[in-house]
Amino acid sequence: MNKISRFQFGSLMLINDVFVLFCLTGGISVMTAAGFGIGSLLQLLIVLPLASIYRKGKTLKDCGKFAELIALLGTAVWGGLLFSMLWNAGELVFVPFEGMGKTGRLLITGIIAVVCVYISSSGIKALARSAVIAAALGLVCLAIVVVCAVIRSDIGNLEAAEDTSGLFREVVKGFALSGGLSGTAVMLGFVKDNIRAAAVDYFVCKAVISSIVITTGVLVCGGIMEITDFPIVSAAQLSQPFPVQRIDSLFLIIFTVFAVYSIAVQASAAEYLIGELLPVIKKYRCSIMLAIMAGLGAVFGGKLHYGLPLAVVFAVSAAIIPLLYLIKKKVRA
């Protein structure tokens, strides 16, 4: 049985969220931290009904084929967006290969995709177990960056990074960057016990971590936000534990590991769903889904606008699953 603990579930999902923060583009402010925090708690409200359904011993299968199809589309699109984010952030992060231009970025993105195939092929349980180690490693790195940033930061940067968009827009941005909700809906079904607690723990941790990471980014890059494309990546690159020591390489490892896990989670969720929807496909399900995701990533290409339309699509795709369960239940009754 592919059952995972709530701790493993939280690790899997949080890695995805932190990776998205790494790839965050544009200006950020304290309002962004508040917006993402509030957005995470609102996402909890969307996922809780599904957690209640799972708690009764039901599965995604009980919500109907249409629900599974929506979840599959959601994971595929989000996987594509993750590839797109990886490609864009690679411009700044893949330092050793920058001399090779697009070929270097393509090489690293390709290697990451291959590692995703390998890591997903071992099953959700193995993926979840190893994700705990990756999340712990990431937590240590994050702690180093935050501590260094707090020590060396200028509190005036919080004011320097002015908010220009308002709380609502930041909440919307948080939702638009939470396309992992479909994957969350699938993975939540694999949690062996305390499903509601797993959902609550995960979204509360997401709210806290998002707020801390974004505030750290503002503390470090607030003064130079105008010339910073990727504030969180820049914050990690600019935080120095010691005057002559840089932590770019540590961050590079964490970034790559998190990229692998983020995409692998979506690929595993999609693999499971395609197995349910199209049982005739017995082999290479994960590879097929990864190829589709990479293709979608190429289609999305450049920097997408993470605005209201995308936020609505992701929120509705997650909220509709319990609704479809209720409709199916009523029709049966």
Added chain:
Amino acid sequence: MLTGCSSHGNVNDKAYLRAAAIDGGRVTFSFYSEEDGVLSVNAESPENAKSAAELALGKEIFTGHTELVVTGECDALKILDSMLHEWKVSPSCRVAEAETSGEEVLNQRSAEELADVIDTAREKGLAPKCDIITVLSGLLGENGSAEVAELSEKGFCGVADLKR
């Protein structure tokens, strides 16, 4: 492979930049290795200057450990932005202004001495905090200016106001 150790060869095949000075269209490079010495090239941008210097030296220049940038007659914001994002200099890289010519300063004094001079002036409260991030924050701020140490061939000679 991802950390870039495989294809970048021996460390001796690179010149490690310690300090750079920009005087209008002339860029001066001072390296850690005495063998590489001090080199000046004419170029429109730091990136072009780096390419020209690499051709002159016959080896690749690594700019990630740059300790000091001396600005002369130039658009300070554009130059420092380029150095932070393209040269990827260390965030603790010091920024100073040359009293007359940055090229002269780097030719007369070693980069190590100049960095020490700035640190000592800072410890004594004579020079402001002038790492590249603080200076860029000041230039991008409301006032559009940042205080930096002023250097001459004799060493520290006061505080200059760098304008956007």
